[in-house]
Amino acid sequence: RKEVEQDPGPFNVPEGATVAFNCTYSNSASQSFFWYRQDCRKEPKLLMSVYSSGNEDGRFTAQLNRASQYISLLIRDSKLSDSATYLCVVHQAGTALIFGKGTTLSVSS
Amino acid sequence: GAGVSQSPSNKVTEKGKDVELRCDPISGHTALYWYRQSLGQGLEFLIYFQGNSAPDKSGLPSDRFSAERTGGSVSTLTIQRTQQEDSAVYLCASSLVGGGAGIQYFGAGTRLSVL
Numbered sequence: 001r002k003e004v005e006q007d008p009g010p011f012n013v014p015e016g017a018t019v020a021f022n023c024t025y026s027n028s029a030s031q032s033f034f035w036y037r038q039d040c041r042k043e044p045k046l047l048m049s050v051y052s053s054g055n056e057d058g059r060f061t062a063q064l065n066r067a068s069q070y071i072s073l074l075i076r077d078s079k080l081s082d083s084a085t086y087l088c089v090v091h092q093a094g095t096a097l098i099f100g101k102g103t104t105l106s107v108s109s
Numbered sequence: 110g111a112g113v114s115q116s117p118s119n120k121v122t123e124k125g126k127d128v129e130l131r132c133d134p135i136s137g138h139t140a141l142y143w144y145r146q147s148l149g150q151g152l153e154f155l156i157y158f159q160g161n162s163a164p165d166k167s168g169l170p171s172d173r174f175s176a177e178r179t180g181g182s183v184s185t186l187t188i189q190r191t192q193q194e195d196s197a198v199y200l201c202a203s204s205l206v207g208g209g210a211g212i213q214y215f216g217a218g219t220r221l222s223v224l
Contacts, residue, residue: 043215043216043217044152044200044215045215046213087151087152095165096168097154097213099144100151101149
């Protein structure tokens with residue numbers, strides 16, 4: 001079983017749609033969780049950290065369920081500029097970040 | 110301020126040749142990471158440097174791969190006797206705090222093509 005699993009998509013949605021991405025991780029000792037965004041042929045950039053209580057940053061909401069080892073990202077009112085690959089990232093003490101393969105989002109007008 | 114800088118941005122080499130990839134982290138960042146990303150794949154961890162500690166080499170795929178970090182700053186990833194399966198984008202990241210707890214900032218990567 002892969003350490004971090006994501007639905008690869010692609011998710012094709014119209015502008016204004018709400019879209020949700022899911023991610024599961026295998027190591028219950030994981031301590032920190034992130035969503036990174038990667039544009040085509042560009043480097044990954046941090047989108048947001050994910051906290052147990054859930055957190056929101058504008059149109060983006062991240063949730064963490066430690067019991068189920070499940071992370072989600074919700075994007076409301078999708079914009080064309082949201083088109084990218086979204087990487088679920090997990091960290092456990094003493095190791096480097098572990099990246100999922102990413103979920104591709106394409107927002108069309 | 111400057112971000113993470115990698116060079117070259119593109120490298121084409123012949124099978125069997127050695128290559129060196131360079132990473133200049135953000136000034137003051139103590140942690141430096143190398144990853145590679147093959148087409149359609151996620152990021153694969155290669156090696157991690159934290160301050161003056163021994164590097165975590167657990168992700169290096171073979172003994173043809175090695176990396177150094179001189180003076181706690183610039184790092185060089187060396188691939189000896191390159192193979193076609195080494196073709197990938199090699200990404201470097203640095204963070205202020207080590208152990209993966211800090212936000213990692215990535216360079217634009219070196220796209221390596223082995224013919």
